[in-house]
Amino acid sequence: MEILDNLLLGFSVAISPINLLYCLIGVLLGTLIGVLPGVGPLATIAMLLPITFNLNPVAALIMLAGIYYGAQYGGSTTAILVNIPGESSSVVTCLDGYQMARQGRAGPALAVAALSSFFAGCVATLLIAFAAPPLAEVALKFGPAEYFSLMVLGLVAAVVLAHGSLIKAIGMVILGLLMGLAGTDVNSGVLRFTFDVPELSDGIGFVVVAMGMFGTAEIVANLEHKGTREVFTGKVKHLFPTKDDLKRSWAPVLRGTALGSFLGILPGGGALLSSFAAYTVEKKISKHPEQFGKGAIEGVAAPEAANNAGAQTSFIPMLTLGIPGNGVMALMIGALMIQGIAPGPQVMTEKPELFWGLIASMWVGNLLLVVLNLPMIGIWIKLLTVPYRLLYPAILVFMAVGVFSLSNNAFDVLIMAIFGILGYVCIKLECEPAPMILGFILGPLMEENLRRAMLLARGDATVFFTKPISAGFMFAAILLLVLIALPAMRKKREEAFVEG
Amino acid sequence: MRIKSPKDFWAGLMFIAFGMTAMVIALMNYQFGTAVRMGPGYFPTVLGGILVALGVFVLFESLVIEGPKIADFHLRPLLLITVGLLAYGYLMQPLGLMLSTALMVFISAVGGHEFKWKEVTVLSVVLITFSVLVFVKGLTLPFPIWPAFME
Numbered sequence: 005m006e007i008l009d010n011l012l013l014g015f016s017v018a019i020s021p022i023n024l025l026y027c028l029i030g031v032l033l034g035t036l037i038g039v040l041p042g043v044g045p046l047a048t049i050a051m052l053l054p055i056t057f058n059l060n061p062v063a064a065l066i067m068l069a070g071i072y073y074g075a076q077y078g079g080s081t082t083a084i085l086v087n088i089p090g091e092s093s094s095v096v097t098c099l100d101g102y103q104m105a106r107q108g109r110a111g112p113a114l115a116v117a118a119l120s121s122f123f124a125g126c127v128a129t130l131l132i133a134f135a136a137p138p139l140a141e142v143a144l145k146f147g148p149a150e151y152f153s154l155m156v157l158g159l160v161a162a163v164v165l166a167h168g169s170l171i172k173a174i175g176m177v178i179l180g181l182l183m184g185l186a187g188t189d190v191n192s193g194v195l196r197f198t199f200d201v202p203e204l205s206d207g208i209g210f211v212v213v214a215m216g217m218f219g220t221a222e223i224v225a226n227l228e229h230k231g232t233r234e235v236f237t238g239k240v241k242h243l244f245p246t247k248d249d250l251k252r253s254w255a256p257v258l259r260g261t262a263l264g265s266f267l268g269i270l271p272g273g274g275a276l277l278s279s280f281a282a283y284t285v286e287k288k289i290s291k292h293p294e295q296f297g298k299g300a301i302e303g304v305a306a307p308e309a310a311n312n313a314g315a316q317t318s319f320i321p322m323l324t325l326g327i328p329g330n331g332v333m334a335l336m337i338g339a340l341m342i343q344g345i346a347p348g349p350q351v352m353t354e355k356p357e358l359f360w361g362l363i364a365s366m367w368v369g370n371l372l373l374v375v376l377n378l379p380m381i382g383i384w385i386k387l388l389t390v391p392y393r394l395l396y397p398a399i400l401v402f403m404a405v406g407v408f409s410l411s412n413n414a415f416d417v418l419i420m421a422i423f424g425i426l427g428y429v430c431i432k433l434e435c436e437p438a439p440m441i442l443g444f445i446l447g448p449l450m451e452e453n454l455r456r457a458m459l460l461a462r463g464d465a466t467v468f469f470t471k472p473i474s475a476g477f478m479f480a481a482i483l484l485l486v487l488i489a490l491p492a493m494r495k496k497r498e499e500a501f502v503e504g
Numbered sequence: 505m506r507i508k509s510p511k512d513f514w515a516g517l518m519f520i521a522f523g524m525t526a527m528v529i530a531l532m533n534y535q536f537g538t539a540v541r542m543g544p545g546y547f548p549t550v551l552g553g554i555l556v557a558l559g560v561f562v563l564f565e566s567l568v569i570e571g572p573k574i575a576d577f578h579l580r581p582l583l584l585i586t587v588g589l590l591a592y593g594y595l596m597q598p599l600g601l602m603l604s605t606a607l608m609v610f611i612s613a614v615g616g617h618e619f620k621w622k623e624v625t626v627l628s629v630v631l632i633t634f635s636v637l638v639f640v641k642g643l644t645l646p647f648p649i650w651p652a653f654m655e
Contacts, residue, residue: 055643169512171565175519175558182526182551189544194534196544197526220585227581227616393616394627397609400585401631404592404608409645417593421586428582432574433515451547463540 011133014360018368023066023361026059030067031369034074035377038081039384041088041392043399045075047219049335050211051406053342061343062358066365068339069319072332073125073366076275076312077373080117081384084110084304093275093311096283100296100303107299112245114381116253116301117308118374124261124309125370128316131265132323132363136352140324142473143349148456149467153477154327155450160481161270162439164488173439176430180440183208184447191455203415210338212407212416213444214331216423217430217437219403223396224428243378245301253305256286260306264313269320274330278314279307316366323359324349327449331438334445509571512562519559527552584615600654601640601647605632 017023037043049068056064079091084101097117104113146154163173186197187207198204245253263285264278286306287296296303319336321329326348328334337347345355352359377384407416430437461467469475507513530536530548537543588611595604609628613619639645 054645058643169562171558171562172512172515175515175555175562178551178555178558179519179522182522182548182555185548185551189534191542192535192544194544196534196548197529220589224578224581224585227585228578393613393618394623396616397612397624397627398631400588400608400612401605401635404589405635405639405645405647408593408596409639409647412646414590414593414596417589421589424586424589425582428577429518432577433511433518435515435518454547455542458539458542463538465539 007133007137010137010356010360011364013356014133014362014364015368017062017357017361018066018364023063023365024368026063026067027070027365027369028372030070031074031077031373032376033067034071034076035078035081035373035384036387037071038075038078038090038094039387040078040390040395041082041086041090043395044091044218044222045072046214046331046335047399047403048075049332049339050215051402053211053335053338054406054409056339057342061340061345061355062361064339064343065336065358065362066369068336069362069366070369072275073312073315073369074373076308076315077118077121077377078384079311080121080304080308081114081377081381082388084113084117085385086388091275093279093315094307095276096279096307097304099283100298100300103297103299104301104304109299111243112249113301113304115243115378116245116249116305118378120253120257120260120305120309121312122370122374123257124264124313125316125373126367127261128265128268128313129363129367129370131317132320132366133360135269136320136324136359136363139320140349140352143325146325146349146473147471148453148460149471149474150477151325151327152450152453152457153468153474153481154325155446155453157477157481157484158270158321158327158329159439159443159446160484162442164484168434168436170488172433172435176435176437176440177443180443180445181447181450183213183440184444185451190448190452201415203413207448208419209410209416210334210441210445211410212420213423214335214441215403215407216420217427217441218331219399220420220424221427221431221437223399224424225431226392226396249301252301256282256302256306257309259285260309261313264310265317267310268314268317268329270329274318274332275311275315279311282306282310312370319362319366322347323351323362326351328442328445331441331445334441507566509566509569510574512566512569512571514574516559516561516563516566519555519562521559523552523555523557523559525552527556581615585612588612588615596647598652600651601635601649602632603651605635 033048034045037045037048048071075091076093079089079094080097080101082088082090083094083097084105087098087102089095089098101113104110159177163170163177186204188205189196195205260282263282267278267281268274283303283306286302287293290296290302318329318333321327322333322336328337340347345351404417407420410416427437457467468478526548530545530552534545535543536545536549588608591611592604592608595607606628609631610624613624636649640647640649
């Protein structure tokens with residue numbers, strides 16, 4: 005059993021004291037920012053990126069990964085107790101979780117959320133261990149045509165899964181692709197879209213763009229409404245769910261895990277999408293759909309399992325193909341590159357301790373989260389009483405430090421501020437920033453692979469449809485677009501988002 | 505001609521503006537090349553063209569299909585957050601970490617709903633202490649702590 009040996013190697017790396025410590029720091033930090041509304045894993049990881057430079061690669065990745073899945077645990081706490089999603093992926097947990105809290109059942113809701121997340125985390129860890137090696141093997145055979153088609157599929161998936169207008173989402177992807185091209189063209193050495201600004205010759209930093217579009221823009225949007233929060237602090241007594249709760253939860257947890265694992269692998273997928281999809285599915289197949297929104301435990305169990313599974317399986321394309329499926333994975337790739345490791349299918353064979361150590365650490369981290377979080381809920385609740393007017397200047401300080409430290413340069417802060425304004429305009433015009441960010445990440449990669457593929461095929465564009473694997477990706481992309489363009493499906497998609 | 509969906513109208517215009525800019529810059533300055541040997545202008549020109557086409561489509565749609573109004577722009581928080589960030593970035597070298605952090609915290613706090621002198625002062629002291637201890641001492645980020653004229 006090769007996989008057993010690999011997992012053993014992984015665990016020996018993951019439970020070494022230093023890595024265990026970074027795993028703990030990661031999951032605690034993740035829970036913390038998960039609990040706090042308005043601070044996401046993307047901004048946190050971006051802030052910590054410059055710091056990981058001083059760590060060894062395994063410890064750095066273990067910590068950053070812990071922040072991402074830890075945030076899924078923390079986000080549900082806020083959703084259940086305050087009816088505000090601590091994390092965007094726990095939006096749907098608010099619907100039934102908060103109702104349970106109002107009925108005095110906050111404890112069981114929190115426990116079910118944590119336990120279903122743990123179960124999903126275990127399954128997803130195993131799935132990565134089993135699915136990643138064969139995928140990486142296939143990926144080694146990928147040429148530029150296959151990579152290009154895969155990225156097209158990823159972008160199409162991101163568009164289909166975005167809220168709102170399809171055309172506007174495609175526009176945002178293209179806009180992102182264009183912005184990703186700024187800087188020195190690797191093939192010709194020509195400076196593109198730099199407007200004679202020397203700082204732009206290396207392109208616009210992804211971290212800076214992400215912090216502006218998601219960080220500053222979100223803060224400004226949050227400052228628009230004067231929100232008051234009602235926290236159910238005194239009501240968290242008996243944590244343990246009843247027998248009936250468990251009986252009603254296990255099937256939704258299984259379905260949520262399966263759905264989340266699948267959607268997480270898709271480029272453009274991840275935690276957010278998984279939780280929405282899981283909630284919709286549960287409501288559709290439930291015998292008592294009328295209970296949803298009124299404190300149905302299924303409405304907590306399934307999305308919480310799904311978002312954790314999705315968060316973890318979104319590591320698969322990043323680890324095996326070197327392609328980031330979402331913003332957090334793009335930062336992971338950034339972290340690898342800071343360490344001088346080229347992401348791609350060769351990581352698994354060249355750096356087995358990194359690959360398997362990271363996977364094993366996810367299981368360890370999930371265990372730590374369950375063991376630590378349920379007793380620590382009191383502390384997290386205290387944090388929730390901190391008003392936003394004290395929180396956002398602190399977030400700004402962290403973002404400014406993180407961005408400034410990238411190159412010790414005020415220019416990056418300026419770019420972040422500009423993208424903050426653009427992000428705010430996009431929120432107002434209902435143009436989703438997520439597809440743009442994905443396009444931004446993939447822009448240079450796509451151009452490079454397109455060029456190479458066309459060069460190899462002597463300018464024959466049919467190459468994308470004559471190579472079998474590439475054709476498969478292309479047809480899948482076309483199928484998705486056609487499906488979504490059909491009026492009936494279009495209505496369904498809109499309904500799904502409204503319900504969510 | 506009446507704009508029926510202002511959100512789409514402006515989004516369309518935004519796409520057209522970005523797409524046009526990209527196309528014009530790419531066509532004028534960068535070699536286009538051929539499909540076999542793509543020059544640096546090829547990909548941006550094609551993308552810019554697609555973006556303009558999408559923009560025109562969205563713009564056209566906004567004149568036909570009804571849509572919601574654009575929610576109010578809140579210029580005050582947007583402006584103050586932006587100014588606060590820029591103050592931090594551009595005053596770091598002359599004024600040092602402590603003063604620039606304090607400036608950013610105060611400016612951005614004015615952008616909120618409630619501004620209490622005492623509270624913001626305490627907050628900035630806490631954040632400055634944290635920044636100095638964790639970022640400069642702990643993580644050894646090369647930020648100047650004190651203003652340049654005091655060094």
